[in-house]
Amino acid sequence: MKTKDLEYYLPEELIAQKPADARSSSRLLVLDKQNGTLDDRLFSDIGDYLRVGDCLVLNDTKVLSARFFAKRETGASLEGLYLGQAGENAWHIMLRNARKVKPGEKILLLNRDKEVYMKALACHRMGDGSWFIEPETDRPAEEVLDNIGYAPLPPYISRPGGGENPEMDRKRYQTVFAKKEGAVAAPTAGLHFTEQILSSLEKKGVHTSRVTLHVGAGTFKPVTASELSNHEIHSEKYNLSKDAAEKINAAKENGGRIIAVGTTSVRTLETAAAGGKLEACSGETRLFIVPGVKFNIVDAMITNFHLPRSTLLALVGAFAGMDKIMTAYKHAVEKRYRFFSYGDAMLIY
Known part of the structure; x- marks a missing residue:
């Protein structure tokens, strides 16, 4: 076809x-x-x-509230999408605006008030542009994302910065x-x-x-x-x-x-x-x-x-x-x- x-x-x-x-x-x-x-x-x-x-x-x-925001320690903005667990402590994610991020660098995960929530180690960039990162926590990814994440709406739905009413999207x-x-x-x-x-x-x-x-x-x-x-x-x-x-x-x-x-x-x-x-x-x-x-x-x-x-x-x-x-x-x-x-x-x- x-x-x-x-x-x-x-x-x-x-x-x-x-x-x-x-x-x-x-x-x-x-x-x-x-x-x-x-x-x-x-x-x-x-x-x-x-x-x-x-x-x-x-x-x-x-x-999952799989969309989240982050930044480099330089202040440059990043946007992530959690794809799944990659071993015991690592997340497999897509990371936008990450062209200058280097393996071994620390990035800062932000909460929904855009304040620093925790650090994460950028471990490895995959060939498809995705990353493995290790957040500095023992808590499950689902629990962390519930505190920092947004509904992972598809690209054709516009929600700059997470949108004006993220709780509506997380519910609906x-x-x-x-x-x-x-x-x-x-x-x-x-x-x-x-x-x-x-x-x-x-x-x-x-x-x-x-x-x-x-x-x-x-x-x-x-x-x-x-x-x-x-x-x-x-x-x-x-x-x-x-x-x-x-x-x-x-x-x-x-x-x-x-x-x-x-x-x-x-x-x-x-x-x-x-x-x-x-x-x-x-x-x-x-x-x-x-x-x-x-x-x-x-x-x-x-x-x-x-x-x-x-x-x-x-x-x-x-x-x-x-x-x-x-x-x-x-x-x-x-x-x-x-x-x-x-x-x-x-x-x-």
Whole structure:
């Protein structure tokens, strides 16, 4: 597949810079992938499309406050993004404005008042520009970041210096069912759900099941290769428990549909069902879902609108058909839907 087939026209003003006033007040574009029909609804109407016996699969990863600010001892400003642990005491991070930083240098991590919080040793620069640093503390990275960090919003959402209301982003760039810390980007399809919606679906007879996939920064990496098959897909850690697998299999066997909330849930389920049947497993997935790939377990998905030339757009195109997806995206632009992480949602069934 040519990567240029993943391009579409999007006015910049349709890229959502903040969440909807209320989670469930987002708009919902409903695509019937069999006949290509489109319905314009609100996310609060999601229950109209779900049936007794269906199983909604949620990704319960919790987003770390992974963005932070720092400075050199010279006073030069730095900006970091925590990517993960690198051994017992070291962090693996991306570090902006770090061209002059030298291995062995001490950098100063700043709190949200932009005051020095602690020192860290800049240990080693990797070939991709990332760094290993060692903060001068025995506390877990999650605890430190909770004190100094900001929501790791994607580059297309502007928050200079962390923004005017960082607590709003730390709350709203997180699902209401987030539980297991480890993501550096949100599973954004889940952001539209409220406790009330989940409760009403449960009362209706819709099952819910939880999987975990820790979304990595690679999810935003654009495809630069001219052929999609030449793109190196990012890897992400996932876990599907025995209980969850059994619950999802039971729903499927009893005639219910498996409705994945987000491409992250899709990726987890299809990785775990690669042999044709869903089985408990965990590890790192590099599953690359592109048009032509067979889906073994997912019957429907709830998802946001994805970036042009992205692997996530290829995934939804594989599920619904690229022609239907591109028609739906054109409709969404014409109807002024809000796009990307803080934007509106789609239901594809």
